[in-house]
Amino acid sequence: MPTVASVSSHVLAIVLAGGKGERLRPITERRAKPAVPFGGAYRIIDFTLSNCVNSNIRRIIVLTQYESLTLERHLYRTWNILSPELGEFIDILPPQQRLPNRWYEGTADAIFQNLYVLEQEKPRWVLILGGDHIYRMNYRALLDRHRAEGAAASIGCIDVPLPEASKFGVMQVDAGGCITGFQEKPNEPTAMPGRPDRALASMGIYLFDTDVLVRAVIRDAKTPGSSHDFGADIIPRLIGDRKVLAYNLNSAEQPGPAYWRDVGSLDSYWQSNMDLIARYPEFDLYDEEWPIRSGLGSRPPAKVCVSTEGTMGVVEQSIVAPGSVISGGHIRRSIIGPRVEVHNGSAVDECVVMGGVKIGKYVHLRRAIIEESTEIPNEATVGFDLEADRRRFKITEQGVAVIPRRAPF
Amino acid sequence: MSDQREDRAGAVDAPLILFVDDDANQREQYRIRLERQGYRVRSVDGADAAMEALREERPAVVVLDIAMPERDGLSALQELLDADPGLPVVIHTAYPSYADNFLAWAADAYVVKSQDMSPLLEAVARAVQKHPPDGG
Numbered sequence: 001m002p003t004v005a006s007v008s009s010h011v012l013a014i015v016l017a018g019g020k021g022e023r024l025r026p027i028t029e030r031r032a033k034p035a036v037p038f039g040g041a042y043r044i045i046d047f048t049l050s051n052c053v054n055s056n057i058r059r060i061i062v063l064t065q066y067e068s069l070t071l072e073r074h075l076y077r078t079w080n081i082l083s084p085e086l087g088e089f090i091d092i093l094p095p096q097q098r099l100p101n102r103w104y105e106g107t108a109d110a111i112f113q114n115l116y117v118l119e120q121e122k123p124r125w126v127l128i129l130g131g132d133h134i135y136r137m138n139y140r141a142l143l144d145r146h147r148a149e150g151a152a153a154s155i156g157c158i159d160v161p162l163p164e165a166s167k168f169g170v171m172q173v174d175a176g177g178c179i180t181g182f183q184e185k186p187n188e189p190t191a192m193p194g195r196p197d198r199a200l201a202s203m204g205i206y207l208f209d210t211d212v213l214v215r216a217v218i219r220d221a222k223t224p225g226s227s228h229d230f231g232a233d234i235i236p237r238l239i240g241d242r243k244v245l246a247y248n249l250n251s252a253e254q255p256g257p258a259y260w261r262d263v264g265s266l267d268s269y270w271q272s273n274m275d276l277i278a279r280y281p282e283f284d285l286y287d288e289e290w291p292i293r294s295g296l297g298s299r300p301p302a303k304v305c306v307s308t309e310g311t312m313g314v315v316e317q318s319i320v321a322p323g324s325v326i327s328g329g330h331i332r333r334s335i336i337g338p339r340v341e342v343h344n345g346s347a348v349d350e351c352v353v354m355g356g357v358k359i360g361k362y363v364h365l366r367r368a369i370i371e372e373s374t375e376i377p378n379e380a381t382v383g384f385d386l387e388a389d390r391r392r393f394k395i396t397e398q399g400v401a402v403i404p405r406r407a408p409f
Numbered sequence: 410m411s412d413q414r415e416d417r418a419g420a421v422d423a424p425l426i427l428f429v430d431d432d433a434n435q436r437e438q439y440r441i442r443l444e445r446q447g448y449r450v451r452s453v454d455g456a457d458a459a460m461e462a463l464r465e466e467r468p469a470v471v472v473l474d475i476a477m478p479e480r481d482g483l484s485a486l487q488e489l490l491d492a493d494p495g496l497p498v499v500i501h502t503a504y505p506s507y508a509d510n511f512l513a514w515a516a517d518a519y520v521v522k523s524q525d526m527s528p529l530l531e532a533v534a535r536a537v538q539k540h541p542p543d544g545g
Contacts (some may be wrong), residue, residue: 113487115487116484214514221494222495230430347524
């Protein structure tokens, strides 16, 4: 067996970053979901990659597919930090099209098409991750449990209130945490043993013994009618044959309180951004034990100042990224990305403002997501008349307006 | 392998074996031997020709060499299975070491070439039995 120090180096992490993110349109129109800006300073994939690096898992492959230019550029510029000389890497792998004219048909197919990468790397364990979730997790603790229990595969799970479990893949487990059944978005989810009010939801995080993974994806590729999905196809078939463990993120060895969000819709994207602005949020970006790396480099600090008209800039309960200047504007309960300008007399309330946005004078914005590098002209108003907004912008179920780059003002 | 099939050699309803090997001598040797077992045999010299043959008629079993000059058999194996996921494939190579290669695990059997042809004939027979041509 490998020594304790070297165990993590036998793990290959594969980040599936190729999803289209249809439900996040229009903010995924020109970029893959993992490249969507989040929390002022980050892109969504930074959370997964930071978890890897913080867990000492430093052999990482990112499988890209649609609209991957922004993602690739971000990875090259921000994540060029590992040392190939020490056997560490983050490799970006677009589809090699070894199979003619084929995109990935599902998560398991993405692994099947890249079996040659596993053959080249020969890891002992493979950690399969999504690039589109916001969470903090020590994967090393997952690996330790996996090994201690002698599992063939382990699935990262989080316990959620029973009524909310219908939105997720739900694990049925025995008292020892072994998975005995799996329900995809069940109407009547099964509660955890001894916890009648909670259910174990899959986080889409899978750790496999490599040989188990290889056999499973080959078997899946040969199965007629399979949707080639880990949750729907691979795991249900595996639990009958092998020991598959549910690992609860809500475990003592994990950093901080268990927080995991699938930012699958524009409303959940907006809400998870808003989660960050509490004084003591569940997900604390300021936890020095578990840093989340961002790509902001050498930008100057944010500045809040009096405008030439003499109005004081004000920022309340918000996150403001470096390089931004709030000159006589009033920011409340918002996330302000890098290089944003907010000018005299403007009010921004409960907004997610991405990088490079210029907000003119006397603008009023409420409950909006504003796409990167958008210019909002003087005196524009969004968020006060939903019907008027609906004629110009996409409005989410929760009434959040999404303002695209060339917004029709 | 019994010789009961001998009288069926070349019969139109006999299972078709697609034999993929860049070595012409081996193709000929194995063709004769497989036909004697009652199979129909189509021999091709590389992966691209195998793909073309697959499009023309679905074989009962593909016997696939690995070390071939144009394209190796392991990358061809993935493409064959992508075109026809249920296709039985027997890898037939001079190299025992490829058995540990994950790509080779997608084959139904792995046979190392030797003077004794019986391991290959047995693997082919098993694959034909496991995957009857009517899909049953």
